[in-house]
Amino acid sequence: MDTITLDQFKDRFHSEDICADYLFQMKWPHGFVCPKCSHRHFYRITTRRLPLYECAQCSHQTSLTVGTVMEGSPTSLQKWFTAIFLASRPSPGINAVQLKEIIQVTYKTSWLILQKIRRAMSTSDATHLLSGMVQVHDACYGHPYNITHQTHSKEHFLLVGTSLNEQKQPTYIKMKLLLESPREKFISTPQKKSFAERYIEAEDSEVEYITQRLKPRRLKIGYPYFKKASQWLNETFHGIGVRHLQAYLDEFCYRVNQALDQAPLFQSLIQLCATTKKADYWQVTRRKRKNKRSSRGQVANSFYPL
Structure with missing residues (x-):
């Protein structure tokens, strides 16, 4: 399905019923399970826009979209499926303006849909640690820097970690944005330690750090992937501010990692969206007041959260 056109995709999912049946399979791949009592038999209630599933044992009713990124959304499943399909394409991706025109919604709705999909990608990435042979290097997104000057306010520093196989080919990649940019364009030891603690399997991992810019x-x-990510951000979205940059980096890495694993992108993404709990407005927009930052000597908040 990853190689079909948008028109072919719309022909495949041409009704809400077809989308609902497919979402049911993604949410409950081994058959219905009551979220309250785990009973496996149900009655299907079709008096609403989307069907309800009533447990045959405890009579608990659950919606198809409860517990998914689509929960509470008035947008049709067909439009959600189209957005997920476009977000799953390896290149060039989709921005909110383009999606707005394709699925005929407001800009705010298209932006929120894409942000919720990206949050699902970030949630997936959080469950996978780098392991084995791991190489970590620094990178900088944003304003072109000059190594003879101090950090520019539009330079956003990050660490790129790559798991490697025996042939030193990448098998999994992470790009994590530093919460605080280094003053002298040098990644500190506490920041490296924080990266290792959060994103690298502690046992049986051999880690190589390359954090000197003159190397x-x-x-x-991992640098060619970072270069492609930067080009993608600039060409598709015309640059991203620091508030949402981590979500976009996670989106890029998700598609890269699915390709490295040779996984079917659309099926993998829609299954992920079907099993990821919704995020509220404040989580998606990142406008909620942040916790106080730890002191320079601590590493608990060295990287941007989801």
Whole structure:
């Protein structure tokens, strides 16, 4: 399905009933399970826009979209499926303006849909640690920097971690934005330690740090992916501010990792969206007041949260 056109996709999912049946399979791949008592038999109630499933044992009713990123959304499943399909395409991706025109919704709705999909991708990434041979290097997104000057306010520093196989080919990649940019463009030891604690399997991992900017880029195995990510952000979205940058980096890494794993992108993403709990407005927009930052000597909040 990853190679079909948008028109072919719309022909495949041409009704709400077809989308509902497919979402049911993604949410309950081994058959219905009551979220209250785990009973497996149900009655299907079709008096609403989307069907309700009533447990045959405890009579608990659950909606198809409860416990998914689509929960509470008035947008049709067909439009959600189209958004997920476009977000799953490896290139060039989709922005909110383009999606707004395709599925005929407001800009705010299209933006929120894409942000909720990205949050599902970030949630998936949080469950997967780098392991085995791991290479970590620094990178900078944003304003072109000059190594002879201090950090620019529009330079956003991050660490790129890559799991490697025995042939030193990448098998999984992470890009994590630093919460505070280094003053002298140098990634500190506490920040490296924080990255390792959060994103690298502690046992049986061999970690190589390349964090000096004067090192040849050819030694940084993850750098070509970061370069592609930067080009994608600039060409598709015309640049991203720091507030939402981590979500977009997670989106890029998700597609790369699915491709490295040779996983079917659309099926993997819609199953992920079907099993990821919804995020509220404040979580999606990141306008909620942040917790106080820890002191410079601590590493608990070195990287941006989801």
